[in-house]
Amino acid sequence: xxxxxxxxxxLDPRHAPPFPIAALxxxxxxxxxxxxxxxxxxxxxxxxxLVAEKTDWQELRTAAxxxxxxxxxxxxxxxxxxxxxxxxxxxxxxxxxxxxxxxAIIIEVLRQxxxxxxxxxxxxxxxxxxxxxxxxxxGIHAYETDLAELILQLGEGEPSHFVVPALHVNRSxxxxxxxxxxxxxxxxxxxKALTAAARTYLRQKFLTIPTAIGGANFxxxxxxxVAVVESEGNGRMCLTLPRTLITLAGIEKVLPxxxxxxxxxxxxxxxxxxxxxxxxxxxWTGVTPGxxxxxxxxxxxxxxxxxxxxxxxxxQTLRCIxxxxxxxxxxxxxxxxxxxxxxxxxxxxxxxxxxxxxxxxFAQSLPFASSLCGACYEVCPVKINIPQVLLxxxxxxxxxxxxxxxxxxxxxxxxxxxxxxxxxxARRFRAAQxxxxxxxxxxxxxxxxxxxxxxxxxxxxxxxxLRGLPSQSFRQWWVARGxxxx
Amino acid sequence: MSAPxxxxxxxxxxxxxxxxxxxSEASVAAEQLRSYIxxxxxxxxxxxxxxxxxxxxxxxxxVDCMPExxxxxxxxxxxxxxxxxxVAPEGLPAQWLAAGFDWKIDRGLENAEIEQAEGVVTAxxxxxxxxxxxxxxxxxxxxxxxxxxxxxxxxxxxxxNQVVETLPEYFDRCPSPSPLHPSYKNLSLGTxxxxxxxxxLSLGTxxxxxxxxxLSLGTxxxATYISGPSATADIEMTRIKGVHGPRFLxxxxxxxxx
Numbered sequence: 001x002x003x004x005x006x007x008x009x010x011l012d013p014r015h016a017p018p019f020p021i022a023a024l025x026x027x028x029x030x031x032x033x034x035x036x037x038x039x040x041x042x043x044x045x046x047x048x049x050l051v052a053e054k055t056d057w058q059e060l061r062t063a064a065x066x067x068x069x070x071x072x073x074x075x076x077x078x079x080x081x082x083x084x085x086x087x088x089x090x091x092x093x094x095x096x097x098x099x100x101x102x103x104a105i106i107i108e109v110l111r112q113x114x115x116x117x118x119x120x121x122x123x124x125x126x127x128x129x130x131x132x133x134x135x136x137x138x139g140i141h142a143y144e145t146d147l148a149e150l151i152l153q154l155g156e157g158e159p160s161h162f163v164v165p166a167l168h169v170n171r172s173x174x175x176x177x178x179x180x181x182x183x184x185x186x187x188x189x190x191x192k193a194l195t196a197a198a199r200t201y202l203r204q205k206f207l208t209i210p211t212a213i214g215g216a217n218f219x220x221x222x223x224x225x226v227a228v229v230e231s232e233g234n235g236r237m238c239l240t241l242p243r244t245l246i247t248l249a250g251i252e253k254v255l256p257x258x259x260x261x262x263x264x265x266x267x268x269x270x271x272x273x274x275x276x277x278x279x280x281x282x283x284w285t286g287v288t289p290g291x292x293x294x295x296x297x298x299x300x301x302x303x304x305x306x307x308x309x310x311x312x313x314x315x316q317t318l319r320c321i322x323x324x325x326x327x328x329x330x331x332x333x334x335x336x337x338x339x340x341x342x343x344x345x346x347x348x349x350x351x352x353x354x355x356x357x358x359x360x361x362f363a364q365s366l367p368f369a370s371s372l373c374g375a376c377y378e379v380c381p382v383k384i385n386i387p388q389v390l391l392x393x394x395x396x397x398x399x400x401x402x403x404x405x406x407x408x409x410x411x412x413x414x415x416x417x418x419x420x421x422x423x424x425x426a427r428r429f430r431a432a433q434x435x436x437x438x439x440x441x442x443x444x445x446x447x448x449x450x451x452x453x454x455x456x457x458x459x460x461x462x463x464x465x466l467r468g469l470p471s472q473s474f475r476q477w478w479v480a481r482g483x484x485x486x
Numbered sequence: 487m488s489a490p491x492x493x494x495x496x497x498x499x500x501x502x503x504x505x506x507x508x509x510s511e512a513s514v515a516a517e518q519l520r521s522y523i524x525x526x527x528x529x530x531x532x533x534x535x536x537x538x539x540x541x542x543x544x545x546x547x548x549v550d551c552m553p554e555x556x557x558x559x560x561x562x563x564x565x566x567x568x569x570x571x572x573v574a575p576e577g578l579p580a581q582w583l584a585a586g587f588d589w590k591i592d593r594g595l596e597n598a599e600i601e602q603a604e605g606v607v608t609a610x611x612x613x614x615x616x617x618x619x620x621x622x623x624x625x626x627x628x629x630x631x632x633x634x635x636x637x638x639x640x641x642x643x644x645x646x647n648q649v650v651e652t653l654p655e656y657f658d659r660c661p662s663p664s665p666l667h668p669s670y671k672n673l674s675l676g677t678x679x680x681x682x683x684x685x686x687l688s689l690g691t692x693x694x695x696x697x698x699x700x701l702s703l704g705t706x707x708x709a710t711y712i713s714g715p716s717a718t719a720d721i722e723m724t725r726i727k728g729v730h731g732p733r734f735l736x737x738x739x740x741x742x743x744x
Contacts, residue, residue: 035722042723059522066519076501089707095494147729148720164720171722191721195729202730207597222662223705233635233716233731240631241597251497258705262657263522265711266617276540276617277713280731282631285707290594291630292708302497310504 011158012130013358016342018365023340032168036160036337039167040328046274047325047379054270063263065383068319071254072309078221078254079300085224089286091296099129102301106131106213106246107138109297113244115140115211121228121235122146123215124162124322125248125301127344128357131213142213143205145234147198154181160338162345163272163324168337202234212238212293216249217321218264219298222257225285226298229268229278239282245293251300252309252318264321267381271323304357313392317352319382324349326376326386332369341366348376352389360396367393411456430475437469444468524658526616526651533615533651534739540618544714545727546735556643557581559738560607563641567736569604573633577626578607582643592633600632605639606732611706612656613649613739619713620644620737621656623706631710640732645740660705 016022026032051057071078083093096102102125110118118135120126120142132142132153144153148166152159155177159165166174175189178197187197214235218227226247228235239245255264269278287296308314327333327347338346343354343363351366367390376386407413422432443450450466452458460466472480528536538548551559561584564572571588573595583589590603609627610620620642622628634640650656716731727733 039723056522063519063522073505075505076498079498079501095497097493097496101493145730146720147718151720164723166720167723169721174721191724191726194721195718195726199729206730207601223707225705225707231716232718232729234729236631236635236710237730240635251501257662258660259657259662262524262654266522266653269713273719275713277614277619277711279544279712279714279717281709281711281713283706283709283711288708291624291632300497302500306497306500306504309501310507 011127011339011342011344013343013354013363016363019340019342019369020365022342023336023369026336026340031170032337033335035168035170037334039161039164040334043164043274043328047270047328048274050270050274050276054266060263060267061381061383064267064321064381065319067255067260067263068321068382069316071256072252072315072318075251075254075309078256079251081221082219082224082254083300085222086226086286086298087224089224091224091286091298094297094299095302096299097302099301099303102129102248102299102303103131103134105299106248107134107140109244109246110135110138110140110211113211113295115244117141117143117205117209118211118213119143119145119205119209119238119242120149120212121214121230121238122149122165123213123248124344125215125250126213127159129248129301129303131248143202143209145202145205145238146230147195147232147234150198150202151177154178158339159344160346161324161327162322163327168339202237206234206237206241210243211246212242212244213246213248214238216247216253216298217268218261219249219254220258220261220283221254223285225258225283227261227281227283229265229281231273231279233280236280236282239284240292242293244295244297246297246299248299248301251302251305252320268321268323271325271379271381304359307359308356314352314356314389316384317349317356317389319384320349320353321382322349323381325379325381329375329379331371331373331375341369348386348390349384352386352393355393355397360393360400364397364400367397412459415456430473433469433473437471440469522654523652524654526655528615528651530646530742534646534649534741536651537613537615537618537649538739540615541714541735541737544618544717544735546618546714546737548737548739550739550741553645553740553742556738556740557584560584560641560643561586563736563738564605564607567605567639567641567734569639571603572605572607573600573603573629573637574607575609575627575629575633578609578629579627582607592629597632597636601636603637605641606633606637607641608634608643610642610644610648611709612659613644613737614653614656614711615649615651616653617713619653619711620735622710622712624708624710631708634710634712635731638728638732639734639736641736641738643738643740646742649739662705 086093094105096105116139118140135142144150148164151166151169151174160168171189171191174194175187178194179185179187182197182201184197187193214228216226217229228239265281269275284292287294305318308317326349330348333347341350343350345353348370351369355363355366370390372387374387401407422428443453445451448468450468453461541548549559560582564584564587573590573592574583575592590599608629611623612621624631715727715733715735716729717725717727718729719725
């Protein structure tokens with residue numbers, strides 16, 4: 001864990017090790033794997049039950065995918081429409097082309113508010129732009145108010161899931177963190193007492209800190225409204241009590257109409273937490289006199305999104321509504337949890353979103369962190385064909401490697417080149433088969449399997465076995481069979 | 487900070503350059519798009535039964551009564567709660583302010599005063615049976631948002647004719663006043679929100695709070711959809727009731743005369 005200015009470590013794809021290396025410590029940590037398995041199983045079971053209850057689930061997915069695709073096709077107009085409506089309702093709309101700009105805008109607003117503290121709703125975009133360390137450097141302390149985010153902030157841990165960020169932490173670990181940071185020596189470890197401790201700890205903050213930062217689940221173009229979906233009520237506190245509210249939202253979050261929520265809200269909670277609806281959905285429009293914050297800022301964040309929009313296969317990535325159903329179902333994520341992805345967006349969606357947000361300059365190992373089983377596509381409420389995008393990104397990564405001058409020193413590259421030449425001719429192929437049989441014989445056990453190979457071959461055998469080559473190829477068998485019959 | 491208008495133009499230019507050169511993906515026919523269930527099929531009685539069932543599943547307490555029994559039912563629920571100090575929105579019908587309790591009417595109460603109250607009583611805009619959701623549009627009888635947030639105990643009065651079966655039926659009660667975006671219309675994503683023949687859709691007479699100007703149809707500037715009391719499952723997926731919002735949600739469902 002690498003500390004930062006706040007002591008709250010940040011998952012940064014620019015500095016994260018490649019996935020296979022980052023995954024190793026997790027795979028060797030049985031407690032962590034147990035916690036992740038427990039949480040993902042639990043959500044999956046609840047989700048499956050509630051999805052089965054919806055007889056029109058597939059129709060809802062179709063509608064949601066169509067609405068989200070439509071928005072992306074005309075994103076410019078919808079953003080402008082949102083800006084006009086939100087401004088007319090008393091909101092102030094800012095545009096941030098990258099993380100640096102978004103941080104600067106937010107800090108500038110907070111300076112004008114003379115804020116040295118701010119309360120926060122769980123906001124993935126704020127983690128994406130690494131807002132908390134920047135705030136801290138500017139002398140502004142951010143209080144995370146979502147229970148899981150609070151656990152991570154006080155425990156200086158990293159989120160491993162974007163719906164239930166602390167799913168890798170168990171109750172006794174939470175107890176230890178709260179007891180230490182809140183000064184509650186006799187705190188028991190039952191979740192009820194821990195939750196009550198968080199309620200007490202945050203109550204005064206809600207009532208006294210006049211500035212809040214949050215995200216958006218949806219921006220409604222036709223009304224200029226913003227929707228936030230949450231469970232605990234910390235969101236409602238931050239959206240209602242402060243004098244000033246700042247909403248940081250990705251530009252892709254727009255929906256054309258208020259009515260489109262009828263599709264999205266039926267899909268979101270069922271997919272995310274296995275609930276029919278999350279306990280609280282809040283919707284507000286600019287500023288309402290006498291009710292809630294009287295100063296409202298929206299920061300629309302691009303930060304790489306518009307470049308994703310330009311690419312026909314990858315564009316669907318931006319349909320995502322961040323339900324995390326793909327994480328819970330992914331056989332890779334379920335083994336590793338989120339940290340191995342080195343990004344605030346882990347799992348299958350993170351494997352396609354993260355490298356794209358990094359303009360394919362970092363996180364290139366992530367598109368390979370998948371078995372391409374397609375489970376993510378099946379559960380996605382907006383029908384993002386994640387395996388298709390993974391394959392597209394893999395080919396881009398391979399093309400990048402192809403252009404690197406260092407490739408001639410790379411055994412894998414030379415091996416592939418050789419294989420290419422061998423597969424190109426029947427005679428060469430037969431010769432290679434014959435050679436391979438002889439070369440592999442010493443490594444093949446009596447059960448017909450190869451358990452360990454030296455050098456490059458170890459890349460395969462360190463994680464799986466290899467079937468030994470049969471004594472006869474299909475062609476040899478076919479020829480021999482013909483002779484016998486005659 | 488770089489010039490804000492420059493970033494705006496930069497982002498919009500990037501978006502336009504990206505969307506301009508790509509072919510439209512829209513290939514799904516309109517009827518297919520809206521083929522999910524918009525209208526429920528249950529009888530009125532079954533719809534109310536489902537509403538009660540779903541509310542209870544999320545730990546909300548539900549009782550029902552006839553319209554003339556509302557004040558008495560409120561008094562009984564307040565007494566059962568063992569609480570004494572309640573806040574009420576300004577537009578709450580006067581006969582709902584049961585005698586024997588300490589009422590603070592919200593004419594601009596301070597947050598600290600609301601925080602000290604032990605409970606709150608409000609009306610609602612709508613109930614969605616399918617998900618057990620209470621919809622507040624924060625009209626005069628539903629109260630400002632903070633009213634239903636700080637007190638630990640919320641009693642909500644919901645009328646039978648406010649209960650719809652599906653979420654889309656609620657959205658039909660909030661038809662958009664603005665014209666459709668041209669390209670959206672081309673996609674025919676939008677069905678006309680109100681079917682004049684559909685009697686179910688008419689709100690009928692406003693349920694008991696005629697002083698409520700905000701009850702007029704249209705998209706709400708403020709809305710809160712409540713599905714059970716505040717909850718978390720952040721610690722080992724164990725569902726804990728009551729983190730920051732009210733820990734107790736109580737509903738009085740007012741049945742029709744027939």
